[in-house]
Amino acid sequence: MDALIDSHCHLNYDYAPKTVDELVREAAAVGVTTLVTIGTGLDTLGEIARISERFENVYHTVGVHPHEASTLAPGDVETLRQAARHPKCRAIGEIGLDYYYDHSPREVQRERLRLQLDLALELGLPVVVHGRDAEADLLEALTAYAAKVPASRSPGIIHCFSGTRGFGERCLTLGFSISFSGILTFKTAEELRACARAFPLERLLVETDSPYLAPVPHRGRKCEPHMVRFTAQKLADVKGLSLEEVARATTENARRIFRI
Ligand SMILES: [Zn+2]
Known part of the structure; x- marks a missing residue:
């Protein structure tokens, strides 16, 4: 079978009791x-870079999650900039807006998102976007950002897509790709599967978001990266394609965006 990412x-x-070595193997x-x-925060920049350094086939990203937005002072952008220059750092993320949990004040989330979108533009890196219950504000920020990204490269990825179809279509129009997690396999995710059916395969990726969101048949257990094949298989079923076709397309898409 073709490789999956x-x-x-x-x-x-x-x-x-599993180690990272076991997960990768x-x-x-x-x-x-x-x-x-x-990456999700300033406190784990070193830890994540060391994991990526240890395995030839592991890459990483640098960013501050909207939950942690309050921890990112404007002066910390220089720290992120230095970390993002690591040769195996391939994107800025995950960044975005989360109005479901509201762990950081919304205006702080918006401001820190803008700071990090600007950093991605400066460094010529794509972004990995996390969004929940914030589609209008997210679209506003992403539209302004995407207008400044050269047409020759991808603006980034909407990760763990679980939004409305309209939001997904707008993101696709802006040039973003869309990544599906194990949620795609959940019994109640009919609307999400309708999105997956409608969105163009050459703009789709698969992910685990491990340790969260283990796909069926592992639902409820701790999610691990090998489980991404169940999400890929579901995407294949939904689109009436073979797993090979989905693996080839999603891998090509991820390689192009992350320059792997
Ligand atoms: Zn994540």
Whole structure:
């Protein structure tokens, strides 16, 4: 089978008793040959870079999650800039807006999102976007950002897509790609599967967002990167394609965006 890429996982989180070495090895054993471990905060920049350095087939991103937006002082952008210059850092993320949890005040979230979108533009990197219950404000920020991204490259990825179809279509128009997580396999996710059916395959990726959101048949367990194949298989079923076709397309898409 063609290789799969888990475009979004968190290898620095706790998988005990499993080690990161085991996670990477078990993923490779089922054809998940490349993993992108995603940054969420200033406090884990070093930890994530070290994981990415240790494995040839693991890359990483640098960014502050909207939950942590309050921890990012404007003066910290220089720290992010230095970290993002790491040769295996391939994107700024995850960044965005989360009005569901509201862990940081909304205006702080918007401001820190803008700071990090500007950093991505400056460094010529794509972004990995997290959004929840904030579609209008997110579209406003992403539209302004995408207008400044050269047509020759992707503005980035809408990760763990679970939004409305209209939002997804607007993001596609802006040039973004869309990544589906294990939610795609959940029994109640009919609307999401309708989106997956409608969106163009050449703009789709798959991810685990591990350790969260384990796909069926592992739902309820701790999610691990090897499980991305169940999401890819569901995407294939939904689109009436073979797993090989979905693997080839999503891998090509991830390679192009992350320059892997
Ligand atoms: Zn994530």
